[in-house]
Amino acid sequence: MRKYxxxxxxxxxxxxxxSGASREAFRETYELLGYDSFFDSFEQYMTIYEPYNLELxxxxxxxxxxxxxxxxxxxxxxxxxxxxNDPELAATFCREAxxxxxxxxxxxxxxxxxxxxxxxxxxxxxxxxxxxELQAHKMSTTGILDYFDNLILSEDIGVNKPNRExxxxxxxxxxxxxxxxxxxGDMFDTDIKGAANIGMDQLFFNPKNKECSxxxxxxxxxxxxxxxxx
Numbered sequence: 001m002r003k004y005x006x007x008x009x010x011x012x013x014x015x016x017x018x019s020g021a022s023r024e025a026f027r028e029t030y031e032l033l034g035y036d037s038f039f040d041s042f043e044q045y046m047t048i049y050e051p052y053n054l055e056l057x058x059x060x061x062x063x064x065x066x067x068x069x070x071x072x073x074x075x076x077x078x079x080x081x082x083x084x085n086d087p088e089l090a091a092t093f094c095r096e097a098x099x100x101x102x103x104x105x106x107x108x109x110x111x112x113x114x115x116x117x118x119x120x121x122x123x124x125x126x127x128x129x130x131x132x133e134l135q136a137h138k139m140s141t142t143g144i145l146d147y148f149d150n151l152i153l154s155e156d157i158g159v160n161k162p163n164r165e166x167x168x169x170x171x172x173x174x175x176x177x178x179x180x181x182x183x184x185g186d187m188f189d190t191d192i193k194g195a196a197n198i199g200m201d202q203l204f205f206n207p208k209n210k211e212c213s214x215x216x217x218x219x220x221x222x223x224x225x226x227x228x229x230x
Contacts, residue, residue, distance in 0.1 A: 004201070004230070006176035007118060008127040008152075010185030014205050014223075015111040016138050018130075021104035022097075029096040033089065038082050048078040061129060061160045061190055071098075102137035107144070110224040115147040117227050125150040125174050127167075127183070129160045129190065150174050161187075162194025171198075182217075184226070192216050203229065 012018035023046070029035075030042050039045045053074045060070045075097075076090040118124060126148050128135055132155045139145040152170045154160040161167075171178060184203045185191025188210060195202040201217040209221065218229050 002121060002230075003180075004182045005123060005180040006125060006174055006182075007122045007230075008125050008170055008174075008181060008183045008195075008200075010183075010187065010191050011126050011128045011135055011138065012130050013108070014184065014186045014191075015108055015115075015144065016142060017104075017106035017108050018101070018138075021101050021106045021138075024104055024106075025097050025100035028100055029093055032096060033093055035093075038079065038084050045078050048081050049074065052077045058189075061162070063159065063163075067131065067155070098131075098134065102134045102141055105141050107142050108223055110222070112142075112144065114223055114226055115144060118230060119147050122230070123174065123176070124148045125152055125170065125176075127152050127161070127170050127185075129154045131155065161190040162197060164194065164198045167194055167198040167200065182230075188212055188216075 009015060026046065027042055030045060035045060056065065056070050056074050059065055060067070065073075071094050072087075072090070075094045076087060079086060079090055115124070124147055126135065126139070130153065132153050135153060136145065136151060139148070139151070150173055152173055154166055157166065157169050159165050171181065178198060178200050182201045182203055183191055183195035184205060186205045186207070188204060192202045192204050192212075196214070196216070203218040203220065203226065204212065204216040205223060205226075206219050207221055212219070220226055220229070
């Protein structure tokens, strides 16, 4: 008898290589829009963009800013740092980059093999804070959409992980019980804390060996090691 019936899995940087896909899309957009007129290099642009983007996602997760404000601020910020005040150019970069990301066929190594292993034994559900217009497209591009019973997004109800309301919604939508469910994700403060807050077991995919504020139910550094647990 298997311990779990339902697996809730984060998408970005757990199964889909969002970091790699974003970098490719950003470089293409940077070159398309002639950003080398403003920045010494693409690396300079990313060095400015990345920490500010992470901070904005943190406060977006807390419900303190909207999706629209997140996108406006994160794409305007690098330009403003180098003295360029051009909201329309920032908005164009946003549109171009976001349209390119889901076209990238990039999975975390071992993702499809893991899904092939899990699918016969569990019901699989994506649980993501990612944007509605991107997530299904990414999954279709990479050929993993059909592995999942449900695509459950924070935008569906207007709250983000780690809010327990989203986990309660996910359980209801999947007709699952917390006792027979497991959350798998790469973000400790959202995926793991959120599941723990509702009493759901957690599996932390931690390829960069990040520190944890408490011990998750399970932790792996290689995606395929999940097969040894499940």
